[in-house]
Amino acid sequence: MAIQAWFMDESSEDQRLPHRRNPDEPVSIDYLAELGVLYWKLNPKKYEDDEELNEIRQARGYNYMDLLDLCPEKVANYEEKLKNFYTEHIHGDEEIRYCLEGSGYFDVRDKKDRWIRIWIKPGDLIILPAGIYHRFTLDTTDYIKLMRLFIGEPVWTAYNRPQEEHPARQGYVESINSYGVAQPAH
Numbered sequence: 001m002a003i004q005a006w007f008m009d010e011s012s013e014d015q016r017l018p019h020r021r022n023p024d025e026p027v028s029i030d031y032l033a034e035l036g037v038l039y040w041k042l043n044p045k046k047y048e049d050d051e052e053l054n055e056i057r058q059a060r061g062y063n064y065m066d067l068l069d070l071c072p073e074k075v076a077n078y079e080e081k082l083k084n085f086y087t088e089h090i091h092g093d094e095e096i097r098y099c100l101e102g103s104g105y106f107d108v109r110d111k112k113d114r115w116i117r118i119w120i121k122p123g124d125l126i127i128l129p130a131g132i133y134h135r136f137t138l139d140t141t142d143y144i145k146l147m148r149l150f151i152g153e154p155v156w157t158a159y160n161r162p163q164e165e166h167p168a169r170q171g172y173v174e175s176i177n178s179y180g181v182a183q184p185a186h
């Protein structure tokens with residue numbers, strides 16, 4: 001099963017609900033790629049010794065790795081963290097997350113500032129580019145275990161919107177606007 005993503009509805013109901021539009025408006029992996037969002041499907045049972053994962057880490061320089069078990073017992077300031085995750089923000093670097101157990105939603109803004117909801121399940125590895133506006137929420141199953149990857153010493157600092165002057169934001173906007181120009185359609 002490929003990754004599932006869709007344009008969100010406008011309702012302000014519970015953030016853990018799917019928020020699909022009616023009728024559903026799915027978003028393809030190619031559309032996500034145009035926003036700089038990359039995706040791999042791996043075998044989550046093999047994460048401790050996975051050649052494919054090692055190749056991605058090697059190729060992209062992800063020498064840092066840790067695991068985040070998102071449940072109240074294991075995370076300090078759990079409620080506050082969840083609230084911050086769901087506040088629209090950017091980072092100065094890529095955000096790389098690999099889902100090992102459970103599930104959740106990464107929401108990203110498209111070029112027209114619409115929310116796209118990406119449903120992350122075990123085996124899904126996604127990379128959000130530096131400077132993309134995004135947020136995260138658990139879904140109704142209320143649990144996720146994630147691997148976090150990074151190049152060098154991790155910096156998790158979130159810069160809440162608006163951040164139009166932030167260099168990462170400016171670099172990102174430039175990169176998505178030049179995409180169609182640099183790579184002719186085929």
Ligand SMILES: CSCCC(=O)C(=O)O
Binds near residue numbers: 085135146156158
């Ligand atoms: C739970 S990981 C995803 C949340 C997020 O956007 C972040 O950590 O910056």
Ligand SMILES: [Fe+2]
Binds near residue numbers: 089090095158
């Ligand atoms: Fe983030």
